[in-house]
Amino acid sequence: MMKILVTGSTGLVGTAIKKYVNANSQTYQMRQIEFKFVSSKDADLRQKDQVDKLFENENYYAVIHLAASVGGLYKNIRSNVEMYLDNVDINTNVINACHNYGVKRGIFCLSSCIYPASPPAFPMTEKMLHQGNPHDSNKGYAHAKRQLEVLCDIYNSQYHREYICVSPVNLYGPNDNFNIEDGHIIPSVMHRMYNSLETQEFSLYGTGAAWRQFLYSEDFARAIINILMDCSIKWGTYNICNTDIYGDIPQYKIKDVIDLIADNLGFPKDLIKKNVMFSDGIIKKTVSGEKFRKKFPRFVFTSLEEGLEKTCKWMIDNFDTIRK
Ligand code: NDP
Numbered sequence: 001m002m003k004i005l006v007t008g009s010t011g012l013v014g015t016a017i018k019k020y021v022n023a024n025s026q027t028y029q030m031r032q033i034e035f036k037f038v039s040s041k042d043a044d045l046r047q048k049d050q051v052d053k054l055f056e057n058e059n060y061y062a063v064i065h066l067a068a069s070v071g072g073l074y075k076n077i078r079s080n081v082e083m084y085l086d087n088v089d090i091n092t093n094v095i096n097a098c099h100n101y102g103v104k105r106g107i108f109c110l111s112s113c114i115y116p117a118s119p120p121a122f123p124m125t126e127k128m129l130h131q132g133n134p135h136d137s138n139k140g141y142a143h144a145k146r147q148l149e150v151l152c153d154i155y156n157s158q159y160h161r162e163y164i165c166v167s168p169v170n171l172y173g174p175n176d177n178f179n180i181e182d183g184h185i186i187p188s189v190m191h192r193m194y195n196s197l198e199t200q201e202f203s204l205y206g207t208g209a210a211w212r213q214f215l216y217s218e219d220f221a222r223a224i225i226n227i228l229m230d231c232s233i234k235w236g237t238y239n240i241c242n243t244d245i246y247g248d249i250p251q252y253k254i255k256d257v258i259d260l261i262a263d264n265l266g267f268p269k270d271l272i273k274k275n276v277m278f279s280d281g282i283i284k285k286t287v288s289g290e291k292f293r294k295k296f297p298r299f300v301f302t303s304l305e306e307g308l309e310k311t312c313k314w315m316i317d318n319f320d321t322i323r324k
Helices: 012-023 025-030 048-055 073-078 080-100 136-159 185-195 217-229 254-265 290-295 304-317
Strands: 002-007 033-037 062-065 105-109 162-168 170-172 202-205 214-216 236-240 272-275
Touching: 002 012, 012 025, 012 033, 012 170, 012 217, 025 033, 048 080, 062 080, 062 217, 073 080, 073 136, 080 105, 080 136, 105 136, 105 217, 136 162, 162 217, 170 185, 170 217, 170 304, 185 202, 185 254, 185 304, 202 254, 214 217, 214 304, 217 236, 236 290, 254 272, 254 304
Parallel strands: 002 033, 002 062, 062 105, 105 162, 162 236, 170 214, 202 272
Antiparallel strands: none
């Protein structure tokens, strides 16, 4: 039996991986692959002794490490210190345990928002990760994640491990964190706008002029499993974002994304105001998904329109129990 541990399994990405694995359970049974899904209830990964207990006597072949202290722009600005310390502890404990307990392969999660604020060029390729400082707004989270990439790299060169990094753009989908203060832009706007349907008063934070790339969580889950199962991939970082076969990269103005959400929730677009007291964050941070596209030329990404429709519907159907 080949055992694979998935950390952070109650989160946005973890639940998408679980859905994918359940949908393909027969294949995994036949191939004698067993997934174990854990969350902070099973172990606080900031605590080394709890992480060691999680790995003891399990003989995992691979780990998909998703767990992290995650948040949107405003949580990052408020809590740079905690975002740094929590994520450094989580990542150091998990990768050291992987090595100490003989885990051969691992997928470790970075983020496009940890790339340089002023990169040498756009779109940013994986090689540019350390070529400049991250944006001040999230430097705690960014440096913790960059350190994870360094750890993977040096474990691979010194101990011949196969620790691979994936770096997604802004994620969204069912089971996201819809908290208005701490969530990422899409889920927090969906929640706020849904609450405003009666009053019809809604203002977007900032001017809406920034450009972003978005990735549906279930696409990211599929990409992770594809990479994990492809034995020709042994190390390195893969940006995960939609880049079509001609090299075009779909990205969206925040204002247009808000309008799409409004269409799905039935909020009148002409009533949307702008609160310019809020920061827009970095205006553009385009990354290239060409490396992933070359490896998986037939990978199909969900369009933002379809992904937002599904996510809005999921939020409305599950409104009483969503994370908020
Ligand atoms: P979520 O916030 O949705 O979920 C976080 C998960 O991590 C939960 O399962 C949570 O468990 C677990 N977790 C948090 N702290 C601890 C801890 N101290 N010990 C054990 N488990 C913990 O995150 P996402 O699914 O959105 O993110 C998955 C990965 O993708 C992360 O590494 C993140 O950095 C990365 N990423 C996310 C993006 C996004 O837009 N969401 C964008 C780019 C990268 P519990 O539920 O028990 O608290």
